[in-house]
Amino acid sequence: METDTIWNIRNGIRDIAEGVYRWVQGTLQRLPWLKTLYTIWCWVSLLFFILGLFLYRDSRTMLVQYLWSFYVMLQFWFLCRSKTFTWKQAAMFMLLGIFLVIPVTALTLLAAHGLFGGDTRDTWSQAVLTPIFEEVWKLLPLGLFLLFSRRASSMSLADYTLAGAGAGVGFQLMEELTRRWLNSGIIGRTYGYSVTMLGGETIHWDFWTLFPGRFEESIFPTIMSVSHPVHTGMITLGLGLAVRLRKRLSDAIFALPALLLVWSIIDHAAYNGQGSLPDWFMKISDLTGSGYRTKGVFLLMLAIGLVLDYVSLNRVKSRLPRMEGEGWINPVPELWYMLESLLTRRERLASVMSWTRERRELGFSLLYGNQEAAALQGDLQTRMLKHFRAAAGVTAALLLVAGLAGFAAYFQAHVHPADPACFSCMFDSLQNWWDRLGFWEKSAIVLGAFALSFMFVSFWPALGIALTAASIPASGHEIAKDIRDPKRLLTPENVISTLLALALSRVPFGRLAERFGKKGGSRLKDWLEKLLKRRKEPKPEPDLPKKPHKPDGEDPPPKKEKDPEEQPPKNDADDYVHWSKAKYRGVELHDAKNGALGEFDGVDLEKGIFYEAKSAQGLDRIHPKTGKPQQTPQQFTDKQLYQKTKVRINNLMQKAVGTRTTPDGTAEIPTLEQIKGIRHFEFQLDGDSPALRTAAENSLNKLRQEFPDYTFNIRFGVK
Structure with missing residues (x-):
């Protein structure tokens, strides 16, 4: 019962997020001018960013x-x-x-200091709390992915590593960027932002080093700490090994990621607290290598993980597509094939890279996927339930501590101003630096953050990142005050707003207001649609007398035109695209057992269209025994348009686990998640007759009734 509740909540949250995503995609399709505005915004932002590189040193610092x-x-x-x-x-x-x-991490430290008091410059804060919270919370992105993703069970060991390393890279990017901005005085500009009087350079960014960004004093070094990505990548790789080997080695294997987490915390704490921590703790750090063995152990684990991944893939190699002459699936032929494409036919490089990656994804799905993974969901609800309960218990305890921290703050002394030794201690200095900047400097930084983020994500996430990047330093003093005095969060205004929100969500009146809002919102939407439709309708032409027709027939009466909504789209229209000219062709769906579930002749991701080519040749062929056509136009369209499309949509949304190309298809094809949001079908039929048009319209009307979220149209006479 407890398990069902957890996963029902998880599925509900995920369904809401997917619904919002589909709504956004539909809005972009209905309002194509947003893409034009988006393009203009991107070019303007890029221009300002380039200008900022020449005019403002802080922009260049961010780029570095x-x-x-x-x-x-x-x-x-x-x-x-x-x-x-x-x-x-x-x-x-x-x-x-x-x-x-x-x-x-910052909120957790706030709760800890609000509950226990103390100074952020204390050893227990810098060398105990900060390493523990940072190393634990850097695992949060992977935890969310394992909980909500539809394809968590088909992850490779390299995917676990990338997930942890990516979170570590992001954390270190913001931390080091803040340090560079704050330590930009004469010493920082002359010798480097991480240079100290006694330790020399403490953060090393060397191009010819694997995983640059390590922490080590350059003058008489005795201890070091690898960068955040290495620590987190090592822990998540250990977690992946535990998940993979759990059935063979029992649950005891989960001690591996736990030990790796403890090791990372020891390295981090020993470096932060060197000279302050007790000798027995530093001896433990010496036994673990004082940080100098961490990278080597991680690389050894990564090599083992890659070997295990490719050994697993070769267990199902007979069910996977392979290159000509390829025996065992291994990274060497894949790299060679990519290099060959780069040197001979560079336009194929992207297709080759996508093909090799999707082959691995299919292989791991066949190996480790279950029924939920058949829809690209996670298998971890059964294989890691016990560990999820433990993680949920720890999270609940931390949330309880955070809640009690505000009340405990009433009885605690103020936390003293912070020292810029860790990220959470830099907010005061950060706003002082921000306030010294001029308008154009701030604009260049914000637009630069947008331009850089846009290289990773699409428009709206990049815009949110840029605005957040500006709001954090602009609110540095307030954040610092909250850290020093958490009871500021319990002001009457905050308490009243919280109680009001709780009342509106719990009392009957609040629920009634919520229902009224939903009904009122839908009615307002209908009213706006009618208003916009009325404004778009052309004004009626004046009723002028018509010229009489000549009796000799030289001027026949004009033919009555069909309603534009009844007319099929013309093949010479501006938006007409022949199905064979679509960017992706021959996109086949397959189930968890690698069985075919049907294919789409063409797919256009930008416009959100499925193209289906249908042939009506032989429709009027006479049966030799009955003397009648073998099938009527209505029978033909019901089978080819209605029945096949109905099955195709159901397979797409329920049974399919992935996509693959057909022998005649394009090398590069979209993923299942990319095409699930498409809601428009365009059929291109090579025949054309009044009876065929009527039958096709009847079949399409059936589809429109059963799938109201989809749109269907057809073009006739397409050869």
Whole structure:
């Protein structure tokens, strides 16, 4: 019962998110001018960003740190050869590291200081709380993915690594960017932003180093800490190994990621607290290598993970497509095929990269997918339920502590101003720096953040990132005050607003208001649609006397034109695209057992259209025994248009687990998730007759009744 409740909540949240996504996609299709506005905005932002690089040093600082973080992400991307994630999915973990992990970490530290008091410069805060909270919360993006994703069960070990590394890259990007902006004085500009008087350079960004960004003093170094991506990637890789080997080695294997987490916390804490922590703790750090063994162990684990991934893929190689002459599936032929495409036919490189990745994704889906994975959902609800309960218990405890922290703050002394040793301690200095900037400098930074984010995500997430990047430094003093004095959060205004929100969601009046809002919103929407439709209707022509027809027939009466809604789209219209000219052709659906579920002749992702080519040749062929046509036009359209399309839509939304190309299809095809949001079918029929048009309209009307969210139209005489 408890399990059902958890997963019902999870499915409900996911369905709402997918509904919002489909609504946004539909809005973009209905309002194509938004894409034009979006294009203009992108070019203007890019122009301002380029100008900012010449005019403002802070813009160049942001670009430098972004390029370093991008370089680290590329290293992980190249090394994780058995990955099934796309670049966009990996980049999303990086963004979650910025906009989820950092705020959650700061709020947790706020709750801890509100509950226990103390100073953020204390050793227990910098060397105990901060390492624990940072290393634990950097695992949050992967946890959310495992909980909500439809394809969590088909992840490779390299995917686990990329998820952790991406969150670590995002966290380190924001942390180091803040340090660069704050330490931009004469010493920082002359010697480097991380140079100290006694330790020399403490943060190393070396191009010829694997995973740059390590923490180590350059003068008499005795201890180091690898970068955030290495720590988190190692922990998540250990978690993936535990999930993969659980059936063979029992649940005890989950001690591996737990030990890796403890090791990362020890490395982090020992570096932050060197000279302050007790000797026994530093001896433990020495036994683990003082941070110098971490990278080597991670690379060894990654090599083992890649070997296990490709060994698993070769267990189902007979069910996977392979290149000509390819025996065992391994990364060497894949890299060679990519290199050959790059040197000979560069336009095929993207298709080859997508093909190899999708082949791995199909292989892991066949190996580890179950019924829920058949719809690209996660298998972890049964295989990791016990561990999810433990994680849920820890999360509930942390939320309880955060809630009690506000009340405990009434009885605590003020937390003293922060020292800029960790990210949560930099807000005061951050706003001081922000306030010194001029309008054009701030604009360049905001537009630069948008332009850089747009390289990873689409318009709206990039816009949100840019606005958030401006709001954090602009509110630095307020955030710092909340950290020092958490009881400010319990002002009467905040309490009243919270109670009011609770009342509106609980009392009958609030529910009545919610229902009224829903009904009123739908009625308002209908009224606006009618108003817009009325404004679009052309004004009636004046009733002028018509010229009489000549009796000799030289001027026949004009033919009555059909209603525009009844006329089929013309083949020479501006938006006409022959199905064979679609960007993606021959997109076949398949189920969990690799069985075919039908194909789409053409797919246009930008316009959101499925193209279906139908042939009516032989429709009027006479049966030799009955002397009648073998099938009537209505029988033909009911079978070819109505029945097949109905089955195709049901398979797309329920049974399909992925897409693959047909022998005559294009090398590059969209994924199942990309085409699930398409709601428009266009049939292109090579025949044309009045009876065929009538029959086709009858069949399409059946489809419109059963699938009101979809639109269907047809073109006749398409050869």
